[in-house]
Amino acid sequence: MAADWIVFWVCAPISIGSAIAMLLQRNAVHAALFLIVNLFTVAVLYLVLGAPFLFAVQIIVYAGAIMVLFLFVIMLLGVDREERLVERLRGQRTAAILLGLGVVGEVVFAIRAGVGFSTRAPAGFGAANGGGNPQALGRLLFRAYFLPFEVTSILLMVAAVAAMVLARRRERPVASAERRAQEPIEPSEPSEPSEPREEEPVG
Amino acid sequence: MLRQVWLVPALPLAGFVVCLFAGTRLGRYAGWLASALVVASFGIGLGVFSDLVSLPDASRHVVRHLYEWIAVGGFRVAVDLRVDPLSMTMALVVTGVGAIIHVYSIGYMDGDPRYGRFFAYMNLFVFFMLTLVLAENFLLLYVGWEGVGLCSYLLIGFWHERPAAASAAKKAFVVTRIGDTFMLVGIALIFLRLGSLDFTAVLRIPCGPGQHCPPAITTDTGVSTVIALLLFAGAIGKSAQVPLHVWLPDAMEGPTPVSALIHAATMVTAGVYLVARTHVLFEVSGVALTVVLVVGLVTALYAATVALAQDDFKRVLAWSTISQLGFMFTALGLRAYWAAIFLLVTHAFYKALLFLSAGSVMHALDGETDLKKMGGLRRTMPITAVVCSIGALALAGIPPFAGFFSKDDVLAVANQSGHALAWLIALVAAFFSALYMARLVFLAFFGEERTERYAHEAPPVMTVPLGLLAVGAAFGGFLGANETRGLLQTFLAPVLGKVREPTQGLSGPALALISVGVAALAIAVGWLVYGSGRIDWVALRVRLSSLHRFLARGWYVDDAYAAVLVSPAKAGSAFLAYVVDARLVDGLVNASGQLVRWLASVGRRVQTGFVRNYALAILLGALVLLVYVGLRI
Amino acid sequence: MRTPIAYFLVVSAALFTIGSVGVLVRRNALVIFMSVELQLNAVNLALVAFSRMHGSLDGQVLAFFSMVVAAAEVVVGLAIIVSVYRRRRSADVDDVNLLKW
Numbered sequence: 007m008a009a010d011w012i013v014f015w016v017c018a019p020i021s022i023g024s025a026i027a028m029l030l031q032r033n034a035v036h037a038a039l040f041l042i043v044n045l046f047t048v049a050v051l052y053l054v055l056g057a058p059f060l061f062a063v064q065i066i067v068y069a070g071a072i073m074v075l076f077l078f079v080i081m082l083l084g085v086d087r088e089e090r091l092v093e094r095l096r097g098q099r100t101a102a103i104l105l106g107l108g109v110v111g112e113v114v115f116a117i118r119a120g121v122g123f124s125t126r127a128p129a130g131f132g133a134a135n136g137g138g139n140p141q142a143l144g145r146l147l148f149r150a151y152f153l154p155f156e157v158t159s160i161l162l163m164v165a166a167v168a169a170m171v172l173a174r175r176r177e178r179p180v181a182s183a184e185r186r187a188q189e190p191i192e193p194s195e196p197s198e199p200s201e202p203r204e205e206e207p208v209g
Numbered sequence: 210m211l212r213q214v215w216l217v218p219a220l221p222l223a224g225f226v227v228c229l230f231a232g233t234r235l236g237r238y239a240g241w242l243a244s245a246l247v248v249a250s251f252g253i254g255l256g257v258f259s260d261l262v263s264l265p266d267a268s269r270h271v272v273r274h275l276y277e278w279i280a281v282g283g284f285r286v287a288v289d290l291r292v293d294p295l296s297m298t299m300a301l302v303v304t305g306v307g308a309i310i311h312v313y314s315i316g317y318m319d320g321d322p323r324y325g326r327f328f329a330y331m332n333l334f335v336f337f338m339l340t341l342v343l344a345e346n347f348l349l350l351y352v353g354w355e356g357v358g359l360c361s362y363l364l365i366g367f368w369h370e371r372p373a374a375a376s377a378a379k380k381a382f383v384v385t386r387i388g389d390t391f392m393l394v395g396i397a398l399i400f401l402r403l404g405s406l407d408f409t410a411v412l413r414i415p416c417g418p419g420q421h422c423p424p425a426i427t428t429d430t431g432v433s434t435v436i437a438l439l440l441f442a443g444a445i446g447k448s449a450q451v452p453l454h455v456w457l458p459d460a461m462e463g464p465t466p467v468s469a470l471i472h473a474a475t476m477v478t479a480g481v482y483l484v485a486r487t488h489v490l491f492e493v494s495g496v497a498l499t500v501v502l503v504v505g506l507v508t509a510l511y512a513a514t515v516a517l518a519q520d521d522f523k524r525v526l527a528w529s530t531i532s533q534l535g536f537m538f539t540a541l542g543l544r545a546y547w548a549a550i551f552l553l554v555t556h557a558f559y560k561a562l563l564f565l566s567a568g569s570v571m572h573a574l575d576g577e578t579d580l581k582k583m584g585g586l587r588r589t590m591p592i593t594a595v596v597c598s599i600g601a602l603a604l605a606g607i608p609p610f611a612g613f614f615s616k617d618d619v620l621a622v623a624n625q626s627g628h629a630l631a632w633l634i635a636l637v638a639a640f641f642s643a644l645y646m647a648r649l650v651f652l653a654f655f656g657e658e659r660t661e662r663y664a665h666e667a668p669p670v671m672t673v674p675l676g677l678l679a680v681g682a683a684f685g686g687f688l689g690a691n692e693t694r695g696l697l698q699t700f701l702a703p704v705l706g707k708v709r710e711p712t713q714g715l716s717g718p719a720l721a722l723i724s725v726g727v728a729a730l731a732i733a734v735g736w737l738v739y740g741s742g743r744i745d746w747v748a749l750r751v752r753l754s755s756l757h758r759f760l761a762r763g764w765y766v767d768d769a770y771a772a773v774l775v776s777p778a779k780a781g782s783a784f785l786a787y788v789v790d791a792r793l794v795d796g797l798v799n800a801s802g803q804l805v806r807w808l809a810s811v812g813r814r815v816q817t818g819f820v821r822n823y824a825l826a827i828l829l830g831a832l833v834l835l836v837y838v839g840l841r842i
Numbered sequence: 843m844r845t846p847i848a849y850f851l852v853v854s855a856a857l858f859t860i861g862s863v864g865v866l867v868r869r870n871a872l873v874i875f876m877s878v879e880l881q882l883n884a885v886n887l888a889l890v891a892f893s894r895m896h897g898s899l900d901g902q903v904l905a906f907f908s909m910v911v912a913a914a915e916v917v918v919g920l921a922i923i924v925s926v927y928r929r930r931r932s933a934d935v936d937d938v939n940l941l942k943w
Contacts, residue, residue, distance in 0.1 A: 008844035018853050025860040025880060034872050041876050044857075048883055051850065054843075055894045057902050060886075060909075067909055072879070072916050079920050080872055083927050090869075094936060095819055102866035105828050106859040112835050113855035119842070123848045127894050146903050158910050165914035172921035175928075818942025820935050825866055 010054045017054075021047040032091070034080050038073060045069040055127075059140045210256030214273050214292050217257065217300060218339035220250045224332035232325020240318070243328035244311035247335055251304035258297050262700075269293055269703050272345050272409065279348075286406055289345035295704040298550060298697070299342035299482055302557050306474045307335045309674040313565055314466040316670035317572060327367060331470070334360035338475050342482060346406040347396045350483070354392070354447065357476045358385050364471060365463035377459035384456040388446015395439025402432050412489045430494050437490045437497035441504075444480030448534045450508045455767045457531055461523040465568030468523060473530050473560035478553050481537045485546045485705060492544070502542025506634050509535030511764065513641035517648065518760035522567045522578045525649050528763075529604065530560060532642060536619050539635060545622040546705040547698045551689040552619060554697070555611035558681035559603035565675055566597035569667040570653065574660060580649070585658035590666045594654040596679040601650045603682040605643035605728045613725070614686035621720045625711035632714075636727055643728040647735025655740050843894075850891040857884035871923050871933045875916075882912045 021044055028040035049064040093099050117123070147155055224246040232239045261269055270293040279286040311331060318327050337360060341353025358381075366378030396406065403411050444450070449457040460472050471477070484491065484501060491497045512532035519525045533556050540549035571578055573590060587594035603610035606617060616639065623632035666672065689695035698708050711717070738744045750757050762768060857880060864877030886905040893901025927933050 011844045014845045014849065018849070021853060022856050022860070025857055028876065028880070029860055029864045029867070031873075034870055037873050037876060041880065044880065045883065048857075048887055051853070051887060052890055054845075055850065055890050056843075057890050057893070057905075060890060060902055060905055063906065063909060064886075067913060068879075068883070072913055075916060075920060076872065076876065079924060083924065083933065093867075095817075095822060098821060098825065099867055101825055101829075102863045105825070105832060105866070106863040108832050109828075109835070109862060110855050110859045112832065112839060113858075114852060116835075116839055117848050117851050117855075119839075121848050121851065121895070123846060125846055125848065125895070127843045127847050128897050142899055143902060143906070146899050147906075151903055151907075154907060158907060161911065161914050165917045169917045169921040172918070172925050813943040816941070816943045818939030820938065821866055821869075828862055828866065 013050065013054050017047045017050045021051070035077065038076050038080060041076075042069050042073050045073065057139065059143055210253065211260040211271060211292060212273065213253060214257045214290050214343070215275055216253050217250050217304065218290075218336050218343065220246045220253070221332040221335040221339065225329050225336060228325050228329035228332060232329055235325055237315075237319075237324070239325040239328050240311070240315035243332050244308060244315060246332060247304055247308040247311050250335070250339075251301065251308050254297070254300050254304050257292060258301060261292055261294070261297055266703055284400070286346055286348045288349060289407070290343045291345040291408060292343070293704055294701045295482075295486065295550070296342050298554065298701065299478075300339055302554055303335060303338050303342065303475050306557050306561050306678070307331075307338075307470055309677050310466050310470045310474075310561060310565065313469075313568070313671050313674040314464075316668050317466055317568055318464060323367070327364075327464070330360055330363045330367070331466075334364065334471060334476070338479070341479055345408055347399060347408075347411070348406050351393065351396060354443070354479065355389065357471070357479065358382060358389065358447070361385075361460070361471050361476055364467040365460045367464055367467065368462075371462065374462040377456075377462040381456040381460050384453050385446040388443045388453055391439045392443025392446075395436050395443070398432070398436050398439065402436070408486070412487060433490050434494035434496050437487070437494050438500060440483060440487060440490070441497060441501060444483050444538075445504065446480075447483075448477045448480030448538070449531050450480070450504050450535060450538060451511060452766070454508065454512070454531050455763070455770060458524050458527045458763070461521070461527050465523070465564055465571060468527070469561045469564035469568070472527065473564050474557040477530060477534060478537075478557070481534065481541065481549055481553050484538070484541045485550055488541070488544075488546050488705070491541075498542050498544065500542075501538050502628075502631065505535045505538030505540075505542050506631055506638075507535070508532065509539060509638040510634055510641075511535075513638045513645065515760055515763050516645040517641060518757050519645075520580050520761075522570065522580055522583075522649070522653065523564070524578075525580075525645060526560070526563050526567060529563075529642065529645065532638060533560070533604070536616065536635065536638070539631065540619045540622060543619075543622050543626050543628065543631070545619070545626075545708075547689075547701050547708060548615070548618040548622055550701060550705070551695075551697050552615040554688065555603070555615040555682070555685050558678055558685050559600040559610075559612060562596060562600040562675065562678035562682050563604070565671070565678065566593050566600065569593040569671055569675065570664075572667055572671070573664040574662050577660065577662065580652045582660050583653045584656045584660065585654070586660075586664055587654040588658075589664040590654075592666055592672050592675065596675045597654065598650055599679045600682050601646040603686075604646050605732060606639060606724055607728055607732075608721075608725065609683075609686065611682050611684070611686035613721075614689055617721055617724050618689070620724050621711070621717060624720055625714035627713055636724070639724060640727050640731045643731030644735050647732045648739050651735055651740035656742060847891050847895045851888055854884045854888040854891065857881075857887070869934050869936055871926070871935050874935065875919055875923070879912065879916070882908060 024040045024043040024047065028037045028044065031037040031040060045064060045068050049061045049069070052058075052064060053061040221243075224243045228235070228239050228243055235242065261271070264271075270291065273290045273292065275288040275290065277285075278288045311328070314327070314331065318324055321327065334357060337353045337356030339353070341350055341357060344350040344353060362378045362382040365381055366375050369375045369378075399411060400406050405411060446453040457472060457477070461468055463472075491501065509532050512528045512535060516525050516528035516532060519528060533552070537549040537552050537556075540546070540552060567578070569590065570583070570586060570593060573586075573593075574583070577583070599610065603612040606612045608614075620632060620635050620639065623635050667675075687696075689697035702708070714720075715723075738746050738749070759765065861877045861879075861881035861884060864880065865874050868874050868877065886908050889901040889905040889908070891901075893899060893905075923933065926938070930937060
């Protein structure tokens with residue numbers, strides 16, 4: 007029994023199962039936790055596929071940073087309230103499931119036509135992974151994919167700035183009115199009773 | 210002056226333009242201006258006439274080319290004016306009588322709010338009529354033809370606030386249109402079969418020196434018959450012959466000068482002119498002439514009987530005009546074209562005179578036209594009474610007035626050409642003509658006064674024209690006094706052919722005696738019944754009431770038309786308007802609008818506002834694309 | 843390696859589908875967002891599987907970039923959800939339905 011066979015058949019069901027579980031959770035925090043499980047299993051699959059660097063990055067960045075961020079926001083906003091089960095839009099669930107099945111069927115069909123279900127992967131990344139996987143990736147990153155690399159770094163910076171701008175608390179007029187409503191009322195001078203305005207004679 | 214013949218129609222046209230745009234500012238001067246222009250036109254016409262007679266007989270036909278109008282492929286029509294005896298006779302009558310009537314109108318239409326507009330239309334009419342008679346080709350003639358029809362409509366319906374006037378104008382236009390349409394087909398046929406629209410080419414009129422003339426145009430009887438009958442159809446409409454006569458009595462709703470000018474002297478004679486001008490075509494086809502003769506005789510007799518029963522002063526004259534035109538067509542049908550033209554000229558004088566005196570009476574009696582409400586007017590309106598009597602005597606054919614010579618000519622021709630039946634019918638019609646004129650004069654001017662209004666004589670601006678016309682009516686006959694060698698006959702000979710000496714039938718003097726006798730008898734009868742007071746004509750009318758009604762309603766022809774033609778047409782129009790147009794067509798249009806609205810109301814429900822629906826749509830689209838790509842690969 | 847590459851691709855497809863259904867069915871904005879992350883993950887898995895099949899590292903590099911961009915996207919997306927939540931006091935996407943007929 008090859009090692010990858012066992013690992014695959016352990017991790018793949020867990021992966022799919024946790025994904026479905028995430029879908030069915032009413033509580034958002036539970037859903038996030040199931041997603042983390044899914045991310046872990048996918049990372050293991052990366053390892054099986056011979057991408058140890060990505061395995062590490064997936065766990066550190068995806069499961070470690072992104073999902074934590076998610077949990078922060080969920081807890082902060084308190085949106086972990088349970089969702090209602092009743093679907094307001096008619097036919098949405100049916101359509102969604104049908105479409106989903108359609109997509110998966112389509113892809114399976116494509117795989118069968120393209121790759122074929124029996125193709126084995128070649129031996130390894132021996133030729134490509136000269137000096138270890140991170141080194142090879144680094145070589146690719148800083149040579150062939152240098153421009154995307156730099157652009158991505160700018161993208162990250164922009165994202166950070168955008169987040170700061172979007173999440174600012176703005177001074178809202180309602181708030182100032184509320185503030186003014188809480189101030190004590192000053193006694194004001196009684197105003198002159200105004201003359202009843204005379205109507206202009208018509209014509 | 211011959212070279213300036215274009216001024217003759219141009220001056221009235223200028224008058225039209227000026228009066229149309231500056232009429233209100235000119236005020237009373239509009240009338241004087243318009244009249245002056247027509248007088249000037251007449252003067253120039255005289256100059257042209259004198260130039261014409263200075264030419265030798267054989268070359269008394271001049272064509273003045275003004276400009277190329279249409280030149281498309283083989284179809285070439287120019288604006289050319291023809292100066293020859295026939296056209297100049299007509300032109301002088303139009304401008305002469307027209308000028309007199311213009312001056313009369315200055316007084317008659319005084320105070321009318323649209324005074325300037327009236328004279329604009331009158332001048333426009335004179336322009337179109339001159340175009341008609343001076344035209345050298347059929348298309349230009351047709352322009353004039355239609356133009357006078359238009360002016361007739363405008364002038365009959367001049368007081369368009371009155372529904373009767375508006376509807377009379379419409380009737381005139383529609384009825385003449387029927388004839389005009391046939392005429393247009395005839396003109397088209399002329400071009401198709403005979404190759405040209407110019408009179409020189411089509412009518413075998415001898416050409417002048419230096420002009421290119423095609424050979425004789427046609428001897429084909431069939432084509433000539435069809436063309437002649439089609440043209441005659443137009444003449445029937447315009448000259449109010451049976452069966453298209455129904456518009457003329459109603460046209461009396463217009464102002465009296467209009468009736469005088471258009472419906473007595475000039476426009477209605479356009480048909481006579483047309484047949485005289487194209488008599489060559491009629492002669493090639495014998496059938497056409499017979500048709501003309503029959504129509505003329507029937508109309509002459511029929512209209513004369515109807516005139517007897519009319520109570521309206523102007524309507525008597527209207528039916529009388531129809532009858533007299535019938536006499537003219539009778540003459541044409543008997544190949545006596547010069548007699549028809551002679552009668553046309555004298556008729557212009559005395560009929561215009563009669564109409565204007567009617568206007569004088571109406572002017573005095575505040576618009577009254579009912580003979581039953583007149584009587585004894587000779588005491589208060591002596592001048593009018595005298596001139597009207599002159600006109601009536603002229604019409605009746607009493608020597609030495611004009612009608613005697615002209616009408617007698619027609620009767621003589623009928624007899625001497627062997628058409629005894631035609632002569633008898635014409636004689637009976639002449640009897641009735643004299644009778645109704647006598648009735649008119651006696652009822653209006655003699656006997657007791659049956660009117661409450663205070664009558665007064667017309668102002669000089671109206672009586673002077675009356676006098677001028679009376680002179681013409683009195684002495685105009687001498688123009689053609691001698692049947693074969695009279696002035697008019699010899700003048701018209703180059704165009705209408707020489708007058709042949711009579712070979713059969715009664716002799717000239719005998720015929721004259723018979724016609725005068727008949728006329729005198731009619732006047733005597735008229736005096737007896739209407740003038741002397743010995744017979745109670747009111748009671749007589751009651752006794753013969755059904756006959757009277759039959760005659761008065763024009764033998765119910767108009768009513769027959771209304772029932773058979775007009776009512777179904779109106780019903781059909783109503784159906785088309787309210788059912789087909791309103792329901793079907795509008796329904797279709799509205800339905801298409803409703804369809805769009807329905808589609809939109811259904812289609813907008815796609816925009817639910819829910820993001821998840823939109824996501825579903827995106828996914829669906831992606832799936833479709835996937836399938837498409839998958840199938841392609 | 844004994845497992846055929848196709849098996850990994852099927853897993854990827856399944857994860858993608860589950861993510862899509864999640865986007866369509868769930869109403870909580872944050873759960874929807876998490877489903878989108880799941881979809882991205884599925885795609886990364888496919889990329890890496892193909893990279894293994896072809897024996898070159900380009901797929902892995904692409905997956906790497908995809909992760910980076912996903913991180914940036916999460917940041918911005920969460921900021922938006924937070925500001926929407928502050929305004930409307932609800933994270934239910936069905937409540938933002940004003941742009942309708």
